[in-house]
Amino acid sequence: MDESYLLQATAYVELNPVKAGMVSEPWDYAYSSVHAHLSGHDNLGIVKTDRLLKWVDDWKEYLQQAKDNKILQLQKHTRTGKVLVGDKFVNKAEVLCC
Numbered sequence: 001m002d003e004s005y006l007l008q009a010t011a012y013v014e015l016n017p018v019k020a021g022m023v024s025e026p027w028d029y030a031y032s033s034v035h036a037h038l039s040g041h042d043n044l045g046i047v048k049t050d051r052l053l054k055w056v057d058d059w060k061e062y063l064q065q066a067k068d069n070k071i072l073q074l075q076k077h078t079r080t081g082k083v084l085v086g087d088k089f090v091n092k093a094e095v096l097c098c
Helices: 003-019 034-039 059-080 087-097
Strands: none
Touching: 003 034, 003 059, 034 059
């Protein structure tokens, strides 16, 4: 899984309660990994925040942007079954598979 996909997939999951109309903002939903990503740690030890937060300085801002546009890419590719990774990954996979 490449960086872009992991970021978009995480944002997609954390924005689901908003999309479902349960809350107006992702951090308003109590049972979400968004709290760990916003604070940089998870008191329960379930969510590992280091990987994502080394790529994104401001998780709240990233979610706001994803809410507006980036998440649409993931939704589109989920419906079509097409791969959502960069060309570098596809080229590498083609070399390994063929």
